[in-house]
Amino acid sequence: MRILILGSGGRESALYLKIKESSHADEVFVWPGNGLIPEKDRVARESVADDFSSLKDFILKEKIDFTVVGNETPLVAGVRDFLKQNIPAHAVFGPNKLGAALEGSKAFSDAFMVEANIPHGTSVVAHSLAEAKQLLPQQSLPLVLKADGLAAGKGVSIHHDYESAAQKLSEIFETRIFGDSGNRVLLQKFLHGQEASLFALCNGRDALLLPAARDYKRALTGDAGENTGGMGAYTPGDHLTDAQKEFTRTHIIEPVLQKFQYRGLLYVGLMIASNRADDLAVVEFNCRFGDPETQSILPILEGDLVEYLLWTDDKYAINFPIVSLGSAKLIPYKRGAVVNVVIAARGYPGAFKKSIPLVFLEQPDGDVHVTGAGIAEHAGKYTSTGGRIANVVAWGANRAAARAKAYAYLENFKTANAANIADLYWREDIGALA
Numbered sequence: 001m002r003i004l005i006l007g008s009g010g011r012e013s014a015l016y017l018k019i020k021e022s023s024h025a026d027e028v029f030v031w032p033g034n035g036l037i038p039e040k041d042r043v044a045r046e047s048v049a050d051d052f053s054s055l056k057d058f059i060l061k062e063k064i065d066f067t068v069v070g071n072e073t074p075l076v077a078g079v080r081d082f083l084k085q086n087i088p089a090h091a092v093f094g095p096n097k098l099g100a101a102l103e104g105s106k107a108f109s110d111a112f113m114v115e116a117n118i119p120h121g122t123s124v125v126a127h128s129l130a131e132a133k134q135l136l137p138q139q140s141l142p143l144v145l146k147a148d149g150l151a152a153g154k155g156v157s158i159h160h161d162y163e164s165a166a167q168k169l170s171e172i173f174e175t176r177i178f179g180d181s182g183n184r185v186l187l188q189k190f191l192h193g194q195e196a197s198l199f200a201l202c203n204g205r206d207a208l209l210l211p212a213a214r215d216y217k218r219a220l221t222g223d224a225g226e227n228t229g230g231m232g233a234y235t236p237g238d239h240l241t242d243a244q245k246e247f248t249r250t251h252i253i254e255p256v257l258q259k260f261q262y263r264g265l266l267y268v269g270l271m272i273a274s275n276r277a278d279d280l281a282v283v284e285f286n287c288r289f290g291d292p293e294t295q296s297i298l299p300i301l302e303g304d305l306v307e308y309l310l311w312t313d314d315k316y317a318i319n320f321p322i323v324s325l326g327s328a329k330l331i332p333y334k335r336g337a338v339v340n341v342v343i344a345a346r347g348y349p350g351a352f353k354k355s356i357p358l359v360f361l362e363q364p365d366g367d368v369h370v371t372g373a374g375i376a377e378h379a380g381k382y383t384s385t386g387g388r389i390a391n392v393v394a395w396g397a398n399r400a401a402a403r404a405k406a407y408a409y410l411e412n413f414k415t416a417n418a419a420n421i422a423d424l425y426w427r428e429d430i431g432a433l434a
């Protein structure tokens with residue numbers, strides 16, 4: 001089978017590595033990919049956003065059998081709908097435009113959760129600065145502001161005072177820092193607790209759960225600094241109990257299946273308040289694999305990822321092993337844990353330098369590998385192109401062991417990159433035991 005992955009980040013690198021292992025994969029391409037993906041497998045073009053005609057031409061010319069959409073932008077713009085209309089037999093991983101709107105519009109998602117009685121951080125929606133400023137004093141602190149549309153993981157801010165919230169609202173509505181994505185803003189109740197990311201592969205009728213992960217969204221060690229796309233992750237996220245997984249399957253994922261006949265990956269971002277099965281709430285839905293969670297989830301999955309992905313498009317029947325958990329079905333995973341630490345450009349998620357030269361080390365053993373994200377390669381030399389540059393992914397017999405291996409690699413990386421280390425940073429507490 002000839003498989004095409006759309007996207008360029010750490011998530012797409014992880015998908016590439018796992019899909020390459022599949023017995024179904026003859027060729028795997030990543031469009032556009034990044035500098036740590038072998039050049040022969042990169043499609044050296046602009047990222048696919050909302051113009052799908054060149055994608056269709058490429059699929060037909062290269063005889064691609066299966067397109068795995070890694071990132072949200074083409075999904076929200078309707079890439080699945082386009083491909084299914086234009087190349088009906090083609091297999092596609094990802095939801096249709098309606099399902100992707102769960103991520104593409106936070107207001108749409110909030111309205112659905114109200115209708116379906118899904119526990120979530122309650123919100124009010126402002127359509128203008130005047131309306132937002134009128135609503136602001138009625139909200140309790142801390143307060144979360146969310147741009148309605150896509151904002152590359154930067155559309156969420158947390159405020160402990162009304163002044164900074166008012167300032168952010170002005171930046172969104174007047175300076176238009178998020179463009180049209182900021183035409184509406186949610187003022188949302190802040191949820192206390194521990195975050196967990198639970199991913200469900202969905203085929204329109206049923207769901208298969210992946211092992212839960214823990215993402216670290218704040219930029220700096222100790223959960224300080226601004227919200228980012230994610231600065232690291234670990235799997236399994238055992239702080240989400242089996243009873244909570246079952247509750248999530250029944251009360252959160254099932255309504256999405258019913259309403260949208262959802263296919264592809266449903267990302268359920270949860271805040272867990274206590275151990276009680278129902279003491280959790282949805283922070284966000286996303287319509288694709290999470291980044292950086294995927295980099296920590298895929299290495300410990302048992303089985304053939306391509307079979308799971310094809311199952312979501314009714315192109316493969318379940319004849320792989322699954323684990324039952326009450327009414328939920330789980331993809332089995334290996335023992336041990338994976339910790340993934342993101343190497344970022346200093347300043348990210350704000351302004352940061354690009355073209356930072358980078359040196360990667362020989363990987364010490366099979367338990368540690370590095371996947372690229374915002375990185376380019378020319379003639380064997382690497383430079384940064386984005387805020388999140390690379391992921392150090394380490395497996396260990398338990399989380400502490402995995403974490404020790406990731407940070408040991410980073411110590412050596414620091415030495416090898418001493419000339420430019422002031423331009424780079426990473427969190428020191430990914431996977432730390434609470």
Ligand code: GLY
Pocket residue numbers: 153215229230286289290291292293
């Ligand atoms: N890690 C957060 C996200 O993928 O949206």
